[in-house]
Amino acid sequence: MNFKKIAIGMVMLAACLTTSAFAQSIEKSKVSIAVGGKNLFYYLPLTIAEQLGYFKDEGLEVEISDFAGGSKALQALIGGSADVVSGAFEHTINMQAKGQMITAFVLQGRAPQIVFGVSNKTLPNYKSIADLKGKKIGVSAPGSSTNIMANFVLSKGGLKPTDVSFIGVGTSAGALSALRSGQIDAISNLDPVITMLQQKNEIRVIADTRKLSDTNAFFGGPMPAGTLYATEAFVKKYPNTTQALTNAMVRALKWLQTAGPSDIVKVVPESFLLGDRALYLDAFMNIRGALSPDGSFPDAGAATALRTLTAFEPELANKKIDLSKTFTNEFVKKANAKYR
Template sequence: MLNRRRFTVAAATLGAASSIALPLWVRAQQARIEKPKLSIAVGGKAAFYYLPLTISEQLGYFKAEGLDVEISDFAGGARALQAVVGGSADVCSGAYEHTINLQAKNQVFQSFVLQGRAPQIAIGVSTKNMPGYAGVADLRGKKIGVSAPGSSTNMVANLVLSRAGLKASDVSFIGVGVAAGALTALRSGQIDAISNTDPVMTMLEQKGDVKIISDTRTLKGTQEVFGGPMPAACLYAPAEFVQKNPNTCQALANAIVHGLKWLQTAGPGDIIKTVPETYLLGDRALYLASFDKVREAIATDGIVPAEGPRTALAAIASFDPTVKADRIELGKTYTNEFARRAKERFKA
């Protein structure tokens, strides 16, 4: 009786609020959502890495699924993750590899919809501070800017360093965010190199501020760096949250896949009209050039590729001794169940 009463009240409220009633199936779905009001933590929302999240928010796709979503933006993925671990946010929009790192610490988190099929992270050395750069070994003792220590930008830098025989302790990592602060840190000489996402990296590259030494902004570049497909941005949450709130997770996956579907055919002008003006960092042309560079790295249907988790695990285990590959159960780090349903619904 309680559920019937709630449904009746909700339907009446919706009917009063709009002269055009929502379809019955939408109202029924909204009535079933376990947590209609929730918070998502993200590390650097202005980056193209999280463009699907921004698109789904700006175009009202979360609301269309009956969700009232509050998005909290942090300096980097590691900070966003801390918010979820600490309980101040329900879901994290962050890098898939965090689910592996967390499991190594006996915390089970699960990705349930993919936003990016390549990390979109490039590493560049300052042409001002390191004009004579000859190889990765030259970074020993240098300051490297990352979105935030422990973030995916930090992870990619660690991987590149390890392949050149360097340890993370051989350099100093400095959090610079993924927006104007990152540009300032590099151009003012506060850091010697930077591992970051677009549009920051394309802006630095086109102005001649950096020399790119590693690039995962394309599928080809990702294959060269990681040796396989590398799942990137996703929505992930504690496994317990996913189990207790399946309809909520389905609604979130629906909204993201809807956004991915829109992005498949969106033109540069559509992007400019949709994202907040501040995301352009004062240069529309360079912002669009950045989008062209990373477009293929955006997921198309929200599904984690079969080989992706293994690629991520191999990469992390290669430089992080706390992650033992034989002890990680990859099947617990992600599920494609929600994304498959969303893909079918939106024909993504």
């Protein structure tokens, strides 16, 4: 037996294993994530990944900053105070139109979960969208996905965004107060806020995208919703970090597919319940089908999003948007291979 050759072989194998491990190491272990309304079910997968320690399991130290709306979270990314955003897919299109490449790499929701409702207090005789002309519409934050949804609803009724006034009301108690006090005439928001308003018959729902069937009918195709997205430069520079983030999110999505309402309540912070546990659970059941089962982007989703945006932003039609660069399923495929 040639012990010298065996020894050399073992050294070479060890070197290969070390090189392989190094190649897979996380380039950036501390990651800051911006989110606009963390208490919303729209971002529930992010909360689950954080609360159950899935980010830590992937070797990440994640700091999540909560903002009043998705547009504010996007500003944090563009301004450099956040590495990643948990936010609406359509921002990837809008930013590319402005010359800034943003890539979504894991899908949290396959339906927007946004509901547009009219106040029964200030507009008790509402008949059509035309009645909203000159009225005040509450959105989480101007420019956010709730604003985009409101714009699309208005366009279907022949109104332009400039025909109304948009007011940022946040996504929790502030939104409830604004509608109940009469500060706004309509609201575009998400659960649990919407279910709370519905249960007390405070709004009349005009458009509802909490269910897949309603979403496909309303937008004319699959509409990707909440995602994790980052600049194209970040994804290219930190592929292993991006993969680790995706792994944690896909694991959270799979946990949500089998978790019961009582499991959810045990994991989310008490403040998310808005003082009503039963209502929170009802709201969860309303949106459960909207959560992505595996984090994958549907092939036709980006085209649906672009078509929707163009309906009230006609200038987009003149922009060259490369939809293939707005998202990638590369990391999701690997994550699903790891967490079956």
